[in-house]
Amino acid sequence: MAGFNKVVHSYDEALAGLNDNMTIMVGGFGLCGIPEGLINHMVKIGVKGLTAISNNAGVDDFGLGLLLKQHQIATMIASYVGENATFEQQMLSGELNVILTPQGTLAEKIRAGGAGIPAFFTATGYGTPIADGKETREIKGRHYVLEESLTADFALVRAWKADTMGNLVFRKTAANFNPMMATAGKITVVEAEEIVEPGELDPNHIHTPGIYVDRVIKASFEKRIEQRTVKAAK
Numbered sequence: 001m002a003g004f005n006k007v008v009h010s011y012d013e014a015l016a017g018l019n020d021n022m023t024i025m026v027g028g029f030g031l032c033g034i035p036e037g038l039i040n041h042m043v044k045i046g047v048k049g050l051t052a053i054s055n056n057a058g059v060d061d062f063g064l065g066l067l068l069k070q071h072q073i074a075t076m077i078a079s080y081v082g083e084n085a086t087f088e089q090q091m092l093s094g095e096l097n098v099i100l101t102p103q104g105t106l107a108e109k110i111r112a113g114g115a116g117i118p119a120f121f122t123a124t125g126y127g128t129p130i131a132d133g134k135e136t137r138e139i140k141g142r143h144y145v146l147e148e149s150l151t152a153d154f155a156l157v158r159a160w161k162a163d164t165m166g167n168l169v170f171r172k173t174a175a176n177f178n179p180m181m182a183t184a185g186k187i188t189v190v191e192a193e194e195i196v197e198p199g200e201l202d203p204n205h206i207h208t209p210g211i212y213v214d215r216v217i218k219a220s221f222e223k224r225i226e227q228r229t230v231k232a233a234k
Helices: 036-045 064-069 085-093 103-115 178-183
Strands: 023-026 050-053 073-078 097-100 119-122 136-139 142-148 152-163 185-196 215-218
Touching: 036 064, 036 152, 036 185, 050 064, 064 073, 064 085, 103 119, 103 142, 103 178, 152 178, 178 185
Parallel strands: 023 050, 023 152, 050 073, 073 097, 152 185, 185 215
Antiparallel strands: 119 142, 136 142
């Protein structure tokens, strides 16, 4: 990796500087658009005490569920426990600190963090345990909760295409949390299905400009389906 070329060729390079007790953002929704290889390498290197910010935590044997299985995550900031029995068990036993956050609020907390906005008011959660201990305010006759923004030491995202300068294109629903997380990490690492030379991506189709991206690695993905539903044969 040199100059404007942000491509790295190993997962050790991609995750250099990731240490115990750091905060990570991990893109994806369910198993759609998750950075599979980066997650697998975190399991391999054994970092622990992590605070993970993600919509959910994968499933028991895939995605962030692998980190939970190895007890590498201490705090999970998410909007959905999902189909992950390990997540549920660790939360109920008190082993895992879980900060459940309404999905739209979670997305806005990340977007605000990337935009340098320290906090914002939202009506979501007012009058519920979500608002406990938080500042509230009445504005024009409606009550709002003050939510602080989120940033992370590392943002781990997945893109469909990237150029060597870190400009990114996401494909369909795999965009989900990935574009906003790419802006909110002190170090943003991207796993891409395809890496092309500068100028090959149509500027009108770039979702995340390379200024937000620090490292890019090419990978292949299993693209596992979380819940496969088929029509009965006739």
